[in-house]
Amino acid sequence: MLEWLRELGRSGIGFFEKLGRSSLFLLKTLAGLPGVILRPRLLIAQLLSVGVLSMPIIVVSGLFVGMVLALQGYNTLVDFGAEESLGVAVALSMVRELGPVVTGLLFAGRAGSALTAEIGLMKATEQLAGMEMMAVDPMHRVIAPRFLAGFISMPLLALMFSAVGIYGGHFVGVGLLGVDEGAYWAQMQAKVDLHGDVVNGIIKSIAFGWVATWIAVFEGYDTVPTSEGVSRATTRTVVYSAFAILALDFVLTALMFGD
Amino acid sequence: MQDTATSDTAHETLVKIRGLYFARGERVIFDGVDLDIPRGKVTAIMGPSGTGKTTLLRLIGGQLQPDAGSIEVDGEQVPELGRAALYRLRRRMGMLFQSGALLTDLPVFDNVAFPLREHTRLPESMIRDLVLMKLQAVGLRGARDLQPAELSGGMARRVALARAIALDPMMIMYDEPFTGQDPISMAALVQLIRLLNDTLGLTSIIVSHDVQETTAISDYIYVISQGKVVGQGTPEELGKTDSDWVRQFMQGLPDGPVPFHYPAPDYREDLLNA
Numbered sequence: 001m002l003e004w005l006r007e008l009g010r011s012g013i014g015f016f017e018k019l020g021r022s023s024l025f026l027l028k029t030l031a032g033l034p035g036v037i038l039r040p041r042l043l044i045a046q047l048l049s050v051g052v053l054s055m056p057i058i059v060v061s062g063l064f065v066g067m068v069l070a071l072q073g074y075n076t077l078v079d080f081g082a083e084e085s086l087g088v089a090v091a092l093s094m095v096r097e098l099g100p101v102v103t104g105l106l107f108a109g110r111a112g113s114a115l116t117a118e119i120g121l122m123k124a125t126e127q128l129a130g131m132e133m134m135a136v137d138p139m140h141r142v143i144a145p146r147f148l149a150g151f152i153s154m155p156l157l158a159l160m161f162s163a164v165g166i167y168g169g170h171f172v173g174v175g176l177l178g179v180d181e182g183a184y185w186a187q188m189q190a191k192v193d194l195h196g197d198v199v200n201g202i203i204k205s206i207a208f209g210w211v212a213t214w215i216a217v218f219e220g221y222d223t224v225p226t227s228e229g230v231s232r233a234t235t236r237t238v239v240y241s242a243f244a245i246l247a248l249d250f251v252l253t254a255l256m257f258g259d
Numbered sequence: 260m261q262d263t264a265t266s267d268t269a270h271e272t273l274v275k276i277r278g279l280y281f282a283r284g285e286r287v288i289f290d291g292v293d294l295d296i297p298r299g300k301v302t303a304i305m306g307p308s309g310t311g312k313t314t315l316l317r318l319i320g321g322q323l324q325p326d327a328g329s330i331e332v333d334g335e336q337v338p339e340l341g342r343a344a345l346y347r348l349r350r351r352m353g354m355l356f357q358s359g360a361l362l363t364d365l366p367v368f369d370n371v372a373f374p375l376r377e378h379t380r381l382p383e384s385m386i387r388d389l390v391l392m393k394l395q396a397v398g399l400r401g402a403r404d405l406q407p408a409e410l411s412g413g414m415a416r417r418v419a420l421a422r423a424i425a426l427d428p429m430m431i432m433y434d435e436p437f438t439g440q441d442p443i444s445m446a447a448l449v450q451l452i453r454l455l456n457d458t459l460g461l462t463s464i465i466v467s468h469d470v471q472e473t474t475a476i477s478d479y480i481y482v483i484s485q486g487k488v489v490g491q492g493t494p495e496e497l498g499k500t501d502s503d504w505v506r507q508f509m510q511g512l513p514d515g516p517v518p519f520h521y522p523a524p525d526y527r528e529d530l531l532n533a
Contacts, residue, residue, distance in 0.1 A: 122363075130360030133320050134374045134422075135349040141377075 022218045029217065032137070032144030042145040050111045050146065050213075051153030055160070057110050058103060062161035065102060066168025069093055073169075074177050083177075087184035088191040090169035091162075095192065095201040096257070099162035101249050104208035107154055108241030112216035115146055116237040119220025120230035128221075143217050150216065154209025155202050162201065200256045207248055212241040273298045273430060273462045274319060279328035281311070281318065288314055290486035292328075296430075301456050301463040303473045306483035307508065307517070312466040313357075315483075316432045319464070320354060321345045333429065350378055353423030353431040357438060359415035361407040361422070367394070368403040371422045378426060393421040397451060413444025417451065424455065430462040431455075437469040449476055470509055474498075482508060 036043050073089040119142065122128050128138045166188075173179040192198065216237045223233040274296035281289040288311035296302045304312055317323045318330055321337045330337045335348060361370050371390045375381060381389070394400040397417040407415060416436060423431055436448055453476040456463045467473045474480065474494040482490040482497070482505050490497060490505035500506055507515035523529065 125363070126356040126358050126360040127362055129317075129322065130354070130356055130362075130419075132322060133349055133352065133354040134377070135346040136374070136377050137346075 018222075021222070022214070025218050025221065026214055028139045029143050029147050029214075032140040033148055035140045036144045036148050042141070043148055046145045046149035047153060050115065050149040051157065054107060054110045054153065054157060057106055058157045058161050059164050061102065061106055062099075062164035063168040065098055065161075066090060066094065066165030066170075067172045069098075069165070070169035070172035070177070074173060074179070083173075083179050084183035085187055086169065086173045086179050087166075087186075087188040090173070091166050091188045091192050092197060094162040094165045094169075095197050097201075097249075097253075098165065099158045100201050100204035100208055101245060103154065103158040103161045103205060104212055104245040104249075105242055107150075107157060107209070108212045108216070108238055108245065111150060111153070112212050112237050112241050113234045115150070115213070115216040116220040116223070116234045117230060119143070119146070119217060120223035120225075120233050123221065123223050124225040124227065124230055138221075143221060147213050147217050150213025151206075151209050154212065155205040158205035158208075159202065200252075203256075204249065204252050207252060208245045211244045211248060215241050215244065271297055273333055274464070275329075275331040276319075277329045277331075279318070279325055279330065281314065281323070281325050281328075287486050289325075289328075292483070292486070292488055294481055294488070296462060296464055297479065298462050299456075299460060300478040301453065301465065301476055303465045303467060303477040303480045304483060305466075305468060305470070305473060305480060305508070308468060310483050310485070312468075312483065313434050316354065316434055316464070316466055319432065320349065320352060350374075350426055351429045353426075353428040355416065355419050355423050355431060355433045355436060357435045359407075359412075359419040361410075361415055361419055363407050365407075366403070367399065367405050367407070367410070367418050370407065370418060371425055374422060374425045389425065390421075393425055394418075396424070396455065397421045398447070411444070413440050413447065416440075416444075416448060420451065420455070424459065424461075427459070428461070430464065433463065433465045433467070435467055435469075436465065437467055437472045445472060452476055470511060474509075484508075 069090045070086060073086050074083055077083045077085055077089065119128075122138075122142065128142065131138045131141060170181075170184060174181045174184050219233040219237045219240070223229045272295045274294070276292060276294040279289045279292040279294075280287075292315075294304070304315060306312055314323065318325055319332060319337065321340060324338050332348060333351070335344070337345070337348070340348060361367075362373065365373065368390055371393055372386050375386050375389060379386075391400055391403070394403060397420050399414060399417055399421065402410070402414065402418070407418075410418065420431075433452065436452065437445055440448060449472050452463060452465065455461060465473055465477065474497070477494055479493055480491065480497055481488055484504065490500055490502050492500070497505060497509055500509070504516040506512070507517060513519050
């Protein structure tokens with residue numbers, strides 16, 4: 001029992017210590033951002049690998065999620081003769097929830113894990129230490145551009161996910177199940193609110209992008225510099241990001257749509 | 260780089276370490292180490308694996324802070340330097356890491372150009388000339404378009420060496436430069452270290468446990484063990500040492516003051532009392 005308490009205390013202290021370290025790390029990263037804006041080439045390279053190369057998985061997933069939503073939604077709505085509302089159902093689920101959340105989870109799996117592995121390997125092969133000895137701060141040269149690229153990419157990817165999903169729903173609902181095309185779009189136009197739904201969804205995706213990228217770059221930088229350490233850090237990135245995104249989603253949803 | 264000529268005459272010692280104490284947790288790595296690295300010479304720091312030789316280079320480069328003692332490089336107290344001053348000093352230091360530490364996402368040319376592009380505003384044509392000159396010096400001008408993954412271990416170290424001299428530093432620190440090299444690339448590296456030191460007027464610090472190669476090119480050798488300097492002198496002086504420990508290390512004897520057997524209870528008792 002005592003041993004158990006001691007273990008609990010130790011992991012609690014470990015958690016807060018890590019939180020403190022990662023917060024200091026975040027401050028240093030933010031301090032490096034002005035330098036990134038002055039050297040857009042570094043940012044563009046990262047936007048390509050973090051954002052553009054994540055597009056295929058986002059687009060394909062969005063399409064399938066939209067198609068499944070339409071199938072499921074149609075079966076429920078048709079019992080009440082409300083299948084005209086399919087467009088609203090798909091669009092609201094997409095922009096409010098599934099767009100930001102599923103994109104966040106996919107982003108952590110695709111881009112986050114890659115960031116952690118890349119930075120962790122740079123640490124394990126002494127590239128970060130080598131930069132420091134060449135009087136180049138890796139926080140500015142390596143971490144800051146990657147963080148900013150993740151922060152910019154994530155909301156754009158989430159928007160893309162939602163848009164593709166709505167077309168996926170259209171394909172199944174209108175194309176295969178015979179929902180009226182005019183109703184699909186018109187009801188969506190009438191019921192989806194730009195500020196209340198779309199903007200709130202974007203705010204969510206910005207928050208998820210921030211957290212997922214922060215976790216990814218920190219775990220990479222904080223890696224135990226061995227191959228085992230890198231693989232563990234990569235796993236941690238995906239697990240922690242998933243936790244953080246889902247928990248944050250609850251808090252944000254409660255704040256935005258709670259009343 | 261700019262003031263080596265003036266400070267060369269100012270004083271002879273480039274790196275001066277006094278009373279260095281450094282511990283990692285419970286483990287004491289350096290316990291009162293005094294070292295002098297003379298300008299223009301090749302100085303070797305030798306010792307068994309795990310004596311913190313690499314740690315010593317990191318302390319000199321200001322990547323680690325000592326727990327006590329002073330580390331002076333070119334008249335500046337490294338542990339007391341602020342970030343900006345430390346980065347200024349590091350531009351005049353080159354370091355060759357054991358793995359080479361080349362940036363894996365850049366080809367050879369861009370790796371060597373990296374410090375020039377980060378620290379100077381030279382036009383691209385001049386950077387190209389400088390990079391080709393540095394690569395020529397290490398014999399790899401023809402390898403400029405290769406990716407780091409395509410290089411052998413010895414070639415990667417030579418590229419890293421070209422990168423380390425890109426900003427014309429006053430000193431270079433070599434971390435185990437001979438480990439894992441085949442005889443040919445080993446010979447190339449040995450020759451390069453000596454040649455670059457003499458032609459570029461560098462000061463070189465080699466950390467190594469490869470006795471033959473290191474003694475062949477060093478002007479002065481420090482032998483470190485268990486946190487202390489246990490022997491020092493020119494290679495000839497160390498060859499005639501009367502310290503049993505240094506003799507065991509320099510001649511690579513399996514048994515001596517460092518026993519072959521890890522401490523264990525009596526063999527006979529251990530077997531009979533099973």
